[in-house]
Amino acid sequence: MNNALEPGARARATFRGRFGADPQWMARAPGRVNLIGEHTDYNAGFVLPIAIDRDCIAAAGPAPGPLSIFISADTGDTWEVDLGRWAEPEDFDAAFAPGRIHRGSWASYIYGVLRLLHARLATDSLMRPVNLVIASSVPLGGGLSSSASLEVAACLVGEQMLGMNLPGPARAALCREAEHRYAGVPCGIMDQLISVLGRENHALLIDCRDESARAIPMPPASEAVVVVMNSGVRHALAGGEYAARKAACERAAAGLGIATLREATRELLERRVHSIGEEEFRCARHIITENTRTLAAAEALARGNLAAMGRLMNESHASLRHDYRVSCPELDCLVETAQQQPGVFGARMTGAGFGGCAIALVRPEDAHAAVAATAAAYAARHGRELSAFPTSAQPGAARL
Ligand code: ADP
Ligand code: MG
Numbered sequence: 560m561n562n563a564l565e566p567g568a569r570a571r572a573t574f575r576g577r578f579g580a581d582p583q584w585m586a587r588a589p590g591r592v593n594l595i596g597e598h599t600d601y602n603a604g605f606v607l608p609i610a611i612d613r614d615c616i617a618a619a620g621p622a623p624g625p626l627s628i629f630i631s632a633d634t635g636d637t638w639e640v641d642l643g644r645w646a647e648p649e650d651f652d653a654a655f656a657p658g659r660i661h662r663g664s665w666a667s668y669i670y671g672v673l674r675l676l677h678a679r680l681a682t683d684s685l686m687r688p689v690n691l692v693i694a695s696s697v698p699l700g701g702g703l704s705s706s707a708s709l710e711v712a713a714c715l716v717g718e719q720m721l722g723m724n725l726p727g728p729a730r731a732a733l734c735r736e737a738e739h740r741y742a743g744v745p746c747g748i749m750d751q752l753i754s755v756l757g758r759e760n761h762a763l764l765i766d767c768r769d770e771s772a773r774a775i776p777m778p779p780a781s782e783a784v785v786v787v788m789n790s791g792v793r794h795a796l797a798g799g800e801y802a803a804r805k806a807a808c809e810r811a812a813a814g815l816g817i818a819t820l821r822e823a824t825r826e827l828l829e830r831r832v833h834s835i836g837e838e839e840f841r842c843a844r845h846i847i848t849e850n851t852r853t854l855a856a857a858e859a860l861a862r863g864n865l866a867a868m869g870r871l872m873n874e875s876h877a878s879l880r881h882d883y884r885v886s887c888p889e890l891d892c893l894v895e896t897a898q899q900q901p902g903v904f905g906a907r908m909t910g911a912g913f914g915g916c917a918i919a920l921v922r923p924e925d926a927h928a929a930v931a932a933t934a935a936a937y938a939a940r941h942g943r944e945l946s947a948f949p950t951s952a953q954p955g956a957a958r959l
Pocket of ligand 1: 664699
């Protein structure tokens with residue numbers, strides 16, 4: 560149902576159809592494509608994402624009754640929520656009857672954002688009930704960060720409701736905290752930060768250690784386009800494997816005697832190779848080389864060296880596949896095929912892996928043929944239809 564067309568119109572129409580009035584507050588927040596720097600964010604490393612032309616829209620207004628009503632125009636389901644009974648994340652599940660909101664449901668992202676916003680007001684008064692509709696053109700669970708776009712859009716309407724206006728980095732941090740504590744997903748800061756701070760025609764080189772960001776100009780559309788290729792698969796082990804990699808990185812850092820793998824170097828890794836296990840070694844090697852590649856990619860992009868950028872993307876995929884082991888046969892098929900097509904500078908999986916999306920950086924005149932060839936290989940090898948679309952770097956979230 561996740562209709563790529565006009566989420567703003569769908570959100571408004573759904574709101575009006577259900578509540579008989581226009582929404583009072585609306586906001587949009589984009590999904591993202593990470594060009595390079597994968598699994599580095601929770602290791603205090605570097606990432607290089609763009610905000611894309613796919614958004615989550617949140618439309619909201621005051622609710623007349625005691626309960627708040629959240630609706631997703633995409634999944635079609637509705638949650639009734641009592642915002643007068645704030646539950647702390649520790650007893651989140653216990654505080655709400657089954658069938659009501661629970662940890663990890665999409666409503667829990669919104670609930671967490673509103674809860675954390677309200678807590679900032681330091682007031683004894685309860686939050687007034689709200690009707691809130693979301694509609695998104697970001698594929699759900701496809702590695703393009705529908706979750707952060709949902710949080711950030713909800714945060715922006717929440718701020719309007721409560722008369723607040725947070726600085727961008729604080730907004731991103733609050734949204735991440737909601738995802739951690741209320742949705743139970745231990746994500747890094749990249750997705751929220753790029754959704755908030757995205758800049759048209761620019762990627763952001765984010766240093767996840769201090770959360771600072773530097774805008775890097777993207778190549779002009781006449782030279783290269785970013786194509787997103789959605790595998791349409793989502794392997795069930797994704798969540799567990801994410802947590803397992805994160806834990807392996809923490810063990811690796813501890814074994815190397817450093818706080819995070821950001822501080823690791825190849826020399827340190829070689830010197831202390833016997834103080835960590837093989838899994839930890841591979842994870843550390845990916846993070847070390849990926850941080851180096853991400854910095855080099857930012858320089859390559861800034862200089863307009865697309866061949867170098869493409870090579871780094873290819874190397875990133877190989878490292879994610881062989882060292883970090885978060886790719887899958889479907890993503891490998893898309894990436895390998897795309898890499899062989901004329902006009903393709905480079906290709907890699909993007910997002911956490913085990914399904915979701917791959918991206919290719921390709922000359923605009925060759926994009927159509929490259930996608931057609933990749934789709935044919937994908938159909939032949941995996942019997943699946945490829946959904947692909949070109950995208951470009953867009954501005955971050957905004958009130959509407
Ligand atoms: P990604 O962020 O890569 O899309 P995640 O697993 O982090 O993948 O987030 C996907 C989850 O976000 C969905 O399972 C759902 O809970 C929630 N979500 C995001 N957007 C929507 C939406 N428009 N409607 C319903 N749920 C949504
Ligand atoms: Mg997400």
